[in-house]
Amino acid sequence: MTADDVEGPLAAGVLDALLREDYAGLRRFITDRTLKLPGRRVRLAEARPAFLSELVVAPEERLRLSDVFHAVRMVADPRDDTAAFERECLDALATAKLHDDARPAVHRRLGRLPDELRTGPGTFYETLAAYNDHPVHPTGRSRAGLSMTDLSRYAPEFAPSFPLRWASVRHATLAGTLPGWWPTPADVGLASADALFPVHPLAVRQVRARPGVVLASGPYLQVTPTLSMRTVAAAPLGHLKMPLPTSTLGLRNKRTIMPGTLPDGALVERVLRQVLLQEPVLPVLLADEQTYGHADDPLLGYMVRRFPADTARAHVVPVAALLAEAPDNGYVIERWDVEALFGAYLSALFSWNVTLFRYGIALEAHQQNVALVLDDSPLRLLIKDNDGAMIDPSRLRERLAPSPGTDPRDLIDRRMTTSDPETLARVFVTITLHLCAAAPALGLAERGLLPWRTGLRMIRERLDEALGPEDAFLRSRTLEAATLPGKAMLTAGTLVDKARTGAADINKHYGPPGPNYLRDATCF
Structure with a gap:
């Protein structure tokens, strides 16, 4: 697959989304199924099927991301973050190329797994899903601020395994009961700890600088990433969600954990369980997402997810x-x-x-x-x-x-x-x-x-x-x-x-x- 084979569909998908959203009134430049902008015309075609949009970039058009950037600059408000948008598109392109290179080896490795290692709420299917594009967001493969090396070490599409870091955190709010696989302070090289929080390796630098936090010297607990990347499989029926210093599906869509989302998610789960009691069919x-901790900091939090035994x-x-x-x-x-x-x-x-x-x-x-x-x-x-x-x-x-x-x-x-x-x-x-x-x-x-x-x-x-x-x-x-x-x-x-x-x-x-x-x- 050539670079053009990757860039062309990405550029068309991004322009389709901008037209669908009518970003900055972009649709006003459409005449006779042609997007007419100074210096560039793009032929459009009727979408078949018309999923979300009636017009899309014509299949015969050979677009590049530079064409899309030109269109955005033509209509953008000076306050719009076009630079971030362009970085996001280029990151998505680089990641797509990385995926094409890595997929054969990852698939060979996964193909050797026996069926019993493909069952349960593990990461076999999560890894496979990570190679697919988001169905609506065209730059869904972009993860802001992470390098290609970071992705190959920690992203789900590469099926890596790595140990977590841990930190002693003061003034933490805790809920639920910790699982048996949770470390003791001694397990991570600490004499004592106020509350032990997991730290993703990509967040170590930021967490180390937080006041009142003591980063443990030793890693503990080998994990594998799920599709969300900030959530990892930590046990056969247990996942662990923790902050990640990146953004996905847009620069403003940060993958840290706002403290209020943890009790809110737990409350909604309890409501859903009440509904199921009344609707048992x-x-x-x-x-189960009732166990969590946070310290009123988007980079200091975690949630333990327990899966029903029926999924084992x-x-x-x-x-x-x-x-x-x-x-x-x-x-x-x-x-x-x-x-x-x-x-x-x-x-x-x-x-x-x-x-x-x-x-x-x-x-x-x-x-x-x-x-x-x-x-x-x-x-x-x-x-x-x-x-x-x-x-x-x-x-x-x-x-x-x-x-x-x-x-x-x-x-x-x-x-x-x-x-x-x-x-x-x-x-x-x-x-x-x-x-x-x-x-x-x-x-x-x-x-x-x-x-x-x-x-x-x-x-x-x-x-x-x-x-x-x-x-x-x-x-x-x-x-x-x-x-x-x-x-x-x-x-x-x-x-x-x-x-x-x-x-x-x-x-x-x-x-x-x-x-x-x-x-x-x-x-x-």
């Missing part, structure tokens, strides 16, 4: 891994019957998320945070990382009696609560529908595994089955909507600051609506 398992011998496949290339040829999903598995997955996905919507809950559970648990039992979903949920406290109280520790009015991040059903619907559409249902269906079609017509029909049918008489509002915002909302991730994540976008949360900033592919007449 739902095919859902929840990771199952294939735990993140949605992001379904379409990844398998080391044994083909794609991960081809281990199973593709159409049957996709149908069962959609039924579980929509039954869970439509039920939550009735309770006034919309989860920001995207492809990385939803996994399929596959064994001899019927398919179940595994849900983790709940600190991005949106909840209507009033609607929740109508269905769930308040109990200690489950009142969303106690959330630290008030952006997680709303009384507006439109806000809940936007999260449902952009996460559950776009990322978790339609994007995999499109990927299946592109790989020749399931026609788009079939996948789309399955989405419509499974969503229709999940929507009952009481769900008229959600039906009107999905199956019957004229258009569907879409996120403006490049705009809010890197180019324009929150003071000017007005976005309270950059991960919930929306651009112009896109076509409703659910109503694509050519697929009926």
Whole structure:
């Protein structure tokens, strides 16, 4: 594969996203399906299928990132961070080339693993997923501030193993019970410790400079990174999340840990467990994320994630891994019957998320945070990382009696609560529908595994089955909507600051609506 083979699709994907978001009014330069800018014209074509956008860069166009940078400079406000945007694109390009070089050796190594080492909530499928692009964000492979050497040592796509560092931290807030594999001060070379915090090797320099922190001399606990990179597999049924000094999906989307997200995520998990007590037929398992620590510093925190025993011998496949290339040829999903598995997955996905919507809950559970648990039992979903949920406290109280520790009015991040059903619907559409249902269906079609017509029909049918008489509002915002909302991730994540976008949360900033592919007449 040549450099042009990598750069061309990346440049087209970035320009597609900028047009979709109408960054700085870029669409006003479109005439007769041509983007006309001083010094450069780019032919556009009708998107088939029209997923999120009706127009995309024409397949015959040979774009380079310099063409995209030119377009951005032509329309950008002087206050926009175009330099950061260009670095992000170039980092994504360099990482894509690194991936192409590394993938054969990594796949050979993974291909030698026996089946028993591919099961459980480990990192086998996480590593494979890391080679796929984000379904919406075109520069998702960029990790700001990390070198290619850093990536090869610590990123999931290289399947590395490394020991953690540890630090004694004063004035820490702790919750939950530490697992048996947690070190003692003596294990890491300390005579005593106030509270032991794990430190990712990439964060050692910053943590060492924090006042009141004593960095232990010895490393302890060999770990492997998951798809999120800042979360590592630490035990057969245990993961450990800790701050990482980088940004992904935009410069402003930092991978440190804001202290309030830990108790907030734990509270939402408790709410979800209460829902499952009332809705026991739902095919859902929840990771336990009740053990954490923080010291009111984005670089001093951790969360222990415990997985249900049911996952120990199952294939735990993140949605992001379904379409990844398998080391044994083909794609991960081809281990199973593709159409049957996709149908069962959609039924579980929509039954869970439509039920939550009735309770006034919309989860920001995207492809990385939803996994399929596959064994001899019927398919179940595994849900983790709940600190991005949106909840209507009033609607929740109508269905769930308040109990200690489950009142969303106690959330630290008030952006997680709303009384507006439109806000809940936007999260449902952009996460559950776009990322978790339609994007995999499109990927299946592109790989020749399931026609788009079939996948789309399955989405419509499974969503229709999940929507009952009481769900008229959600039906009107999905199956019957004229258009569907879409996120403006490049705009809010890197180019324009929150003071000017007005976005309270950059991960919930929306651009112009896109076509409703659910109503694509050519697929009926």
